[in-house]
Amino acid sequence: MPKDTGIGAAKKRREDVRFLTGAGNYTDDINVRGQAYVHFLRSDVAHAKINGIDTSAAAAMPGVVRIFTGADFTGVGGLPCGWQVTDRHGVPMQEPPHPILAQGKVRHVGDPIAAVVADTYEQARDAAEAIVLDLEELPAVVNMGAALKDGATKVHDDLTSNLCYDWVLGQTDDAAVQAAFDAAAHVTTLELTNQRLVANPMEPRVAVAEYSRGTEDYTLYTTSQNPHVIRLLMCAFVLGLPEHKVRVVAPDVGGGFGTKIFHYAEEAFVTFAAKACNRPVKWTASRSEAFMSDAQGRDHVTKIELALDADNNFVALRTNTMANMGAYLSTFSSSVPTWLHGTLMAGNYRTPVIQVNVKAVFTNTVPVDAYRGAGRPEATYQLERVIDKAARELGVDPIKLRRQNFITEFPYDTPVALTYDTGDYNGTMDKLEVAADIVGFAARRAESEKRGKLRGLGVNCYIEACGIAPSNIVGMLGARAGLYDAATVRVNATGSISVMVGAHSHGQGHETAFPQVVAEMIGIDESMVEIVHGDTSKIPFGMGTYGSRSLAVCGSAMVRATEKIINKAKKIAAHLMEASDTDIELKDGRFTVAGTDKSVAWGDVTLTAYVPHNFPLTEIEPGLEETAFYDPANFTYPAGAYACEVEVDPETGKVTVERFAAADDFGNIINPMIVDGQVHGGIGQGIGQALLESCVYDENGQLLTGSYMDYAMPRADDVPFYAVDHSSQTPCTHNPLGVKGCGEAGAIGSPPAVVNAVIDALHSGGMTHVAHIDMPVSPSRVWSAMQG
Amino acid sequence: MPQVSMTVNGKATSGTVEGRTLLSGYLRDHLGLTGTHVGCDTSQCGACVVHVNGAAVKSCAILALEADGADVATIEGQANADGSLNVIQQAFQDHHGLQCGFCTPGMVMSAAALLKENPKPTERDVREYLEGNICRCTGYHNIVKAIMAASGQDVTAIAAE
Amino acid sequence: MYNFEFVKPATIADAAKALGTEEAQALGGGQTLIPALKQRLNAPATLVSLSGIGEMKGVCRADDGTLAIGGATTHVTVASEAAAHYPALAALASHIGDPAVRNRGTIGGSLANNDPAACYPAAVLGSGATVKTNTRDIAADDYFQGMFTTALHDGEIITEVRFPVPQKANYQKFVQPASRFALTGVYVAKFADGVRVAVTGASENGVFRWTEAEAALSADFSPAAVEGLTVSADGLIRDIHGTPEYRAHLVKVLTKRAVAAAA
Ligand SMILES: Cc1cc2nc3c(=O)[nH]c(=O)nc-3n(C[C@H](O)[C@H](O)[C@H](O)COP(=O)(O)OP(=O)(O)OC[C@H]3O[C@@H](n4cnc5c(N)ncnc54)[C@H](O)[C@@H]3O)c2cc1C
Ligand code: FES
């Protein structure tokens, strides 16, 4: 029986009412009295020396408050990178400075050179046009291979080369890896690109800051997934401000997908300028600006080799990847191709020998960082594509080949540093075969062929490491932050509850799902529990929302804090009923004394906590408010199997996704409706990556896809309905809710399914020479591949 | 500076604008109706869709002065008189047709225009009608489902919730 | 956007007068012009809205049998009102952009802009239509002069377009996945005295007639008639969405499909 309340109930979202009536409060909806507007003058070339910036004419233009250039920021720090990766020789990565406004050089189209603060937005823009720049254009490095060649133009003159780091994971002994390949019965090799994407949350970034001379307090409103992290980085590394004087608010945020995790120059700028101009300063990105200033995603070029023995068991895997960092290291950029990618190369399979090699490269392009899945989609894509290719070469069923190599015993230590706690990959694959109606495929293919279309079926698995992350482990790996989370449960005198959580909700439905947990633990109605998030002045601390971590990490903190509340409430109840607290039970919002008919209601206890006339004051304090910080013991490991069916028009090469099915194991589920929605959204983005999206620069570093006119966003008619099944559930063993996280799965699991399906379709049409097509699998690429 | 007046959600409004003031700017900045969102500068995303004299238009691609004298409807005016969600809004909530909510005002306004034209749209009809409304969160599944449900069609057979 | 003065005349004569002033520009539906203004690509001193001119709106059968469409008629109006007279043209209009764009965008604006990937140019050239302005009539074959270039003079207003109605016609649009304009589009129209084939989206010179196909189809109006023809990739557009060779291939595929759909 589906529940209609508490954990597991498909509760309708309470936040929807404000969004559906236009009453949301997004950052651009916030206007502070007296605010000025900033417009950034951005580089229109990819690489140049700044010989001069003449702002004199601009400064005299109507409405101009002040014009800032790099020279105004020499006294403050640059944007920090949050993860120091150590290379294969134990040497730390090369880490160039990342200034707020360009210092001496611009390094990508969109790099901010000057900032004009004026009374109106249009005045700021007018004045920016009057700034006279003397730029000496330099050759741009765009292609990673070329960037790594000896003598290549350097993006950063002070670094030894464009190589950020050369990293290895797994079996570091090359000879041992080669020996495994030499002994193999079959080796499948694939070279592929995981193309650069732009995250494109529908809300562009916005930042508004105000400063009070009277109190020396700053407030920054910003479109962020993690306001505390922004405050910490901005105060400690960039502006050198006392954290307690800075309040960062992330109100309703219109989607993030990773790109709103990072600390951006514009946030630090408006905060700095609010004081410098003694006036609130607002910045609203246009979409065009977002295309050249939001950190972008993916951009890996990989060679992957899979070795199999005579019985088709995987015996070794070797990958060589070049990962594009862009021109600067964005907040988590360095961790994405390494600890979020290399560690996932075992996938769902028993492969005893794995070696992952990654070279991270600087280029004259917009910085690259985490985008939904961050490293894990890149790992999954390579692995699941090479397995598919192997199955085809060996003439074996791709599902069978996968099943044969599945990890079946847990916990399982992979050769690439992770310990999977639970999983049931065969069970999940069973669910997929039903959800996707694999047995019906042959009939559907025949029907497509009657209409002159080629039909293909693509299947793949994925695993991800979520719930990031155990602080001691990531600290050892170079993270410069802890990755715990925090929650405060504040019970009011009348029994209603405010929960202040460090996780930020920007579409994930925390305001609905989190109360389901607290309400169930206490046995009260969900409407009595309210979630407060996104404001550093209200919340103890938080590392924010990304990496499918909110429920697994912050939710666990909330559970711990609620447990503390219950323990204390039991003591109060025991006092009221003159019993021992060890005999008190809490059920359906009533405290009872075991074995008696004595009881007190939740509300009586909470009122007593705040009106402590009859209260054990010598033993415990009045009030009922508890905070917990939760640091996970391990990652969580959601896993699944996806299937896609496509039709290919053999005349035009156009691919249409006809069916898509997903079977996921997310462990326990708090709100299945929200979980389905998360999977749908991820699949939509994954189909977008597979068929449509691509961020392209020309050889001079000009962005060719700077708007929706050229960057193809998936629309409603590009996708089908999806069949989603998450009834395969092996609960996480180490967090109190047994949850694993579901936010990224769809985006991780879906691209290989689509591409595998396209290849299958082409092979069914006799085009067996087509071993691979790089994403996006556009009509023109399919057609070219078909031509041979 | 030019004056503009128009009826917005049944109320007479007027203001002093510039020639270049967009309808989206008039609604958001002059009237404080910030439910109409701006998600792009190429008139493609549809976050800004409102109705002008009953027709869905992108308020980022029409000058405020061009709507002088018009009857404009925005997301803020969609709920029932008693404040409860209207049929389309309710269907979006019932079927989880929104996540971050940023595209939602435009989606609801486009859905309203569709259902006026085509009271029982097929799945294809809905998907094609939404060509100018981009959502990055939902993968469209639940949006399409919600709109079909709002039209009174039984959507229980549609895969997954 | 730079600021400008906004005027909204009620007659063609007043609009022409307003457009005679320094740095004045016509505003049709604004679906192309307003995004361009946002990028500060144009800096008109005055925008002359054509949306208040009743005599420039609507669809009707003219005395000479042609279909007359006012220059300020929106795509949505053409989609509905031309359907009975010229279904292929109505169908084309119903697939321009999205519903909100169709509610504002106009035929005159589309033709004045002459985007190399726009749809209407294919219909106008494919139908051998006449573009009427406030000062003269321009035959389709003379009107289109390369991408974003037309025979219009500064300040000239497209007041009407007259379409001869063919016996059969069809437009096949293969969409560019991002903009949803035509990556390549082919308009085929069969008249009593021959067939016209106009191609949009493909050429660096904008819309063009595929004359070999016209000859072949005039002799035999069937998909097979173009089977043996090839389209040269020379001068076709290369961009991230398709190579010249791919576009050349599409021209042929779409022509065959248009013929099959029309027949
Ligand atoms: C999201 C989106 C999708 C689109 N998809 C397509 C598509 O698939 N296919 C397609 O063909 N088009 C498409 N368009 C373009 C659309 O059709 C525009 O409406 C059209 O190109 C311009 O018409 P307009 O009336 O809006 O003109 P405006 O934008 O107002 O003006 C365009 C130009 O024409 C001039 N002008 C306007 N009217 C006249 C006139 N009567 N006489 C002389 N000059 C005039 C203006 O001065 C300006 O230079 C799309 C637009 C958008 C925003
Ligand atoms: S803001 Fe109007 S379409 Fe994007």
Ligand code: FES
């Ligand atoms: S709900 Fe976030 S963009 Fe649609």
